[in-house]
Amino acid sequence: xxxxxxxxxxxxxxxxxxxxxxxxxxxxxxxxxxxxxxxxxxxxxxxxxxxxxxxxxxxxxxxxxxxxxxxxxxxxxxxxxxxxxxxxxxxxxxxxxxxxxxxxxxxxxxxx
Amino acid sequence: xxxxxxxxxxxxxxxxxxxxxxxxxxxxxxxxxxxxxxxxxxxxxxxxxxxxxxxxxxxxxxxxxxxxxxxxxxxxxxxxxxxxxxxxxxxxxxxxxxxxxxxxxxxxxxxxxxxxx
Numbered sequence: 001x002x003x004x005x006x007x008x009x010x011x012x013x014x015x016x017x018x019x020x021x022x023x024x025x026x027x028x029x030x031x032x033x034x035x036x037x038x039x040x041x042x043x044x045x046x047x048x049x050x051x052x053x054x055x056x057x058x059x060x061x062x063x064x065x066x067x068x069x070x071x072x073x074x075x076x077x078x079x080x081x082x083x084x085x086x087x088x089x090x091x092x093x094x095x096x097x098x099x100x101x102x103x104x105x106x107x108x109x110x111x112x
Numbered sequence: 113x114x115x116x117x118x119x120x121x122x123x124x125x126x127x128x129x130x131x132x133x134x135x136x137x138x139x140x141x142x143x144x145x146x147x148x149x150x151x152x153x154x155x156x157x158x159x160x161x162x163x164x165x166x167x168x169x170x171x172x173x174x175x176x177x178x179x180x181x182x183x184x185x186x187x188x189x190x191x192x193x194x195x196x197x198x199x200x201x202x203x204x205x206x207x208x209x210x211x212x213x214x215x216x217x218x219x220x221x222x223x224x225x226x227x228x229x
Contacts, residue, residue: 034214044204044218090155102155 004093006103013081014111021076021106023091033074034092035065038105044090050074061085086110115139116221118203124227125193133188133224135203143209144186145218146178147202161186162209193228200225 007022025031035047048059055067065076074091091103116137125131137144146158158172161180175197177189186203204218 042220044215044220046214046217049214100157100160102157104153105155 004091004101004103006089006091006106008106009104010107010109012109012111015083016080018079019077019081019085019108021089021091021108023074023076023103025072025074025091025093025101027072027093027095032094033065033067034094035059035063035074035076036090036092036102038088038090040087047076047089081108081110083110083112116203116205116219118201118221118224120224121222122225122227124229125190126229127193127195129193130189130191132190133201133203133226135186135188135221137184137186137203137205137219137221139205139219141205141207141219142183143206143215144180144183145204145206145215146186146188147204148199149202149223150199158188160209160215190226193226195228198226198228 003026005024011019011021013019033050036044037047038044047063048057048065050057050067056064058064063076063078065074067074076089086109089106089108092101094100116135119134123131135144143160143162145160148156148158158176159166159178164180164183175192179187179189188201200223202223203221206216206218208216210216
């Protein structure tokens with residue numbers, strides 16, 4: 001069965017420090033990979049996506065993620081976080097077909 | 113009224129009841145979604161409608177039945193639910209769904225807090 005694992009439920013980090021949010025998925029078939037962000041009291045917003053091609057994907061707000069097929073990972077990174085990055089981050093996988101799965105989410109808190 | 117509205121905001125129902133959740137969007141969007149949010153569990157995408165056609169169904173039990181009569185309204189019909197179905201049910205809308213499955217920016221309603229007794 002398809003699953004998405006976000007290893008850290010909460011990540012506190014100081015402002016201007018780097019951050020990595022981890023995501024692993026289980027799948028033996030091709031997938032599309034996404035990171036969504038949910039700011040407080042707002043809906044999901046797409047940060048970045050991997051469909052094919054270069055394994056390093058750049059998204060909005062200075063975020064990037066690297067697709068690693070051998071490790072079935074799609075970790076999200078940002079070299080220097082801001083207070084405004086405080087939010088809930090969801091990793092998601094879509095299989096070819098119509099199945100879409102989310103991880104449990106990682107709550108990123110940026111400390112001034 | 114603007115945005116995405118959901119009614120009722122709170123619902124308590126027995127396992128033998130039949131009820132419906134209603135969602136309405138006033139944003140002119142073409143796609144609508146039902147999500148289930150349980151404590152300490154992943155946000156679950158239940159159904160996606162694009163241009164009033166169901167395009168996503170993530171193995172949801174048949175006791176949940178969606179209906180999208182037009183692009184502004186979305187219903188979730190509930191019957192013979194189980195206590196584990198107690199959760200916050202969120203409706204969302206967006207301008208559409210891309211061919212690769214990307215959800216264009218979503219706008220969420222306030223949710224319906226469902227308790228099954």
